[in-house]
Amino acid sequence: MAVIVRAGAAPLWWAGLVAAAAGAFVPGLTGRRIGLLTGAALFIVTGAVVLLARGGRYAELARGTTRAGRGDFLQDRAVTVRVWRRGHRWWLLGAFVVAVASSFALPGAGGLVLAGAGAGLWAKAVRIGQRERRDDVLYWVRTDWAGHGSPVAKRVQGHRTTGPAAGDAAPGGARRRRR
Structure with a gap:
């Protein structure tokens, strides 16, 4: 589940920084001064809003988890990230273009909003990772429920759990380090 949240963090962060620059x-x-100061304030606000958005739904689904069964199709981290980014590439490109275009009115602010959204998603994935470490499980969303959307969309009826060593993702959606 944290992999889906984290998949959008890096593209939004880097696109936002490039657009702000x-x-x-x-x-x-x-x-420039007013634009960048406004952008810095919007970075903080956007990051906080993204971090806190739908927190109740995440907690509700985390409380009602079931153990992943043989019939559940759970895909690898790399596949999930690739599918999510391919499914959202036009939205990311559009957001980047709008952020750059908004610089003619408020320099750098649009890019910092994008970067704030990326930072908020990353912080949300870290928060999910903390819960996964505390519960000693990895949370998963069945692939047929998540599709290209959110891990807490209306289609998602519940989360599945596996042991923390399952798959190629570490708690929080990061790559598992092989030793």
């Missing part, structure tokens, strides 16, 4: 070179209508 590009926007810093544009004087804009409000000026």
